[in-house]
Amino acid sequence: MEFSDLTAPITPAEFLGRYRKGVCFFVRGKPAKFRDLVTLQEIEDRLNEGCNLSTPMQIIKDGQRHALVNWNHRWSPLALRKKQIKEFIETGHSFMMMNMSQINPRVARLLDAIEAAFSDDDLHADLHIYVSTTRAASAYNAHRDYPQHKIYLQVLGHTQWCLYEAIAKLPPEVVAIPEAEEDQKLHEVARFTLKPGDLFYMPPGVFHKIRNVGGPRVSFSIPCSPGGEGTERVDRTFIPFKAIFEAEAAAAAREPHDVSVDADAITVAHDRWAL
Numbered sequence: 001m002e003f004s005d006l007t008a009p010i011t012p013a014e015f016l017g018r019y020r021k022g023v024c025f026f027v028r029g030k031p032a033k034f035r036d037l038v039t040l041q042e043i044e045d046r047l048n049e050g051c052n053l054s055t056p057m058q059i060i061k062d063g064q065r066h067a068l069v070n071w072n073h074r075w076s077p078l079a080l081r082k083k084q085i086k087e088f089i090e091t092g093h094s095f096m097m098m099n100m101s102q103i104n105p106r107v108a109r110l111l112d113a114i115e116a117a118f119s120d121d122d123l124h125a126d127l128h129i130y131v132s133t134t135r136a137a138s139a140y141n142a143h144r145d146y147p148q149h150k151i152y153l154q155v156l157g158h159t160q161w162c163l164y165e166a167i168a169k170l171p172p173e174v175v176a177i178p179e180a181e182e183d184q185k186l187h188e189v190a191r192f193t194l195k196p197g198d199l200f201y202m203p204p205g206v207f208h209k210i211r212n213v214g215g216p217r218v219s220f221s222i223p224c225s226p227g228g229e230g231t232e233r234v235d236r237t238f239i240p241f242k243a244i245f246e247a248e249a250a251a252a253a254r255e256p257h258d259v260s261v262d263a264d265a266i267t268v269a270h271d272r273w274a275l
């Protein structure tokens with residue numbers, strides 16, 4: 001998906017024009033617009049890697065996210081507590097996965113295209129995948145994200161959004177408001193539902209709350225933050241390992257050579273080196 005496919009039916013120039021105004025806006029899309037970006041199988045595969053992680057998936061519980069990991073494994077510095085995670089997902093908890101910008105080549109290409117489109121502002125993008133498996137799934141408390149701009153894609157299912165303004169100025173360290181304090185601290189200014197194919201752009205610092213409605217959902221949240229001096233971009237080059245391997249295997253099959261094992265040689269080696 002190119003940047004122009006992402007912004008359609010408006011043009012990239014119109015999209016960037018709205019972005020520069022510093023306000024929230026929608027781009028409503030056809031239901032299948034984002035459907036080919038990711039498969040449930042790809043999400044399941046990543047979820048089950050378990051040990052091969054740089055950042056763990058996180059369960060959304062009690063209005064916040066929680067990494068359920070063990071740090072003291074012999075063979076991995078970070079391993080998911082998968083039995084517990086499975087139970088939380090089965091009991092209606094949403095989850096999120098960071099660092100998914102290379103979950104497949106289609107997504108990697110889209111993230112590269114987004115970074116190129118915002119290169120004047122040195123924005124660096126990541127992909128956070130949010131998944132709910134039930135209608136009444138858990139979700140974050142109202143919160144604001146800073147300094148990232150947010151491009152949010154409704155891939156599957158629906159989400160209901162509320163946007164707020166603070167009733168009185170809040171200190172910058174206050175980023176989330178518990179539901180019990182919402183009425184005293186926040187004033188609702190917009191409420192809307194995103195359906196599959198919709199895009200929503202949100203500038204930094206907007207208080208928002210998202211709830212799952214209608215059934216299971218998959219959402220892409222694409223935070224874009226200034227990289228800062230010397231920060232490198234993620235290298236999303238696709239490595240065609242399978243093609244390389246299969247080409248070599250085909251070449252080897254055309255020119256077979258003897259790979260039979262000399263059992264005596266193995267015995268000699270074992271006798272010499274066994275402790």
Ligand SMILES: [Fe+2]
Binds near residue numbers: 143145208
């Ligand atoms: Fe957020």
